[in-house]
Amino acid sequence: MREGARARADSLTRTFKKRLLLGGVIVIAGACGASALWFYNELHATVAHGKTNDYIEISRKSTPEGIVNKLVSEGVLRRKWPLLL
Numbered sequence: 001m002r003e004g005a006r007a008r009a010d011s012l013t014r015t016f017k018k019r020l021l022l023g024g025v026i027v028i029a030g031a032c033g034a035s036a037l038w039f040y041n042e043l044h045a046t047v048a049h050g051k052t053n054d055y056i057e058i059s060r061k062s063t064p065e066g067i068v069n070k071l072v073s074e075g076v077l078r079r080k081w082p083l084l085l
Contacts, residue, residue, distance in 0.1 A: 042082045049075040 056074050058067055068080040077083065 039082050039085070042079065045078070047076065047078055051076055 051074055056070065056076070058070055062070070065080075065084060068077065068083050071077045072080045
């Protein structure tokens with residue numbers, strides 16, 4: 001009888017581990033999906049600014065961070081890090 005009880009306990013432990021692993025995978029996938037949706041919305045959001053008809057001068061030797069900083073300072077972008085990421 002002890003062998004049967006031990007086998008049943010092992011089976012329950014394996015089932016619990018599978019459910020815990022599946023739950024963790026679902027939570028991680030949900031977090032990745034939510035962050036991807038936020039990034040998409042952040043990058044495609046319309047930003048009202050007064051530079052519609054103006055050219056923004058960006059020098060040839062500017063780094064990507066320098067370009068993004070310039071766009072943020074001019075009000076074309078709200079945040080710089082979603083674009084840099």
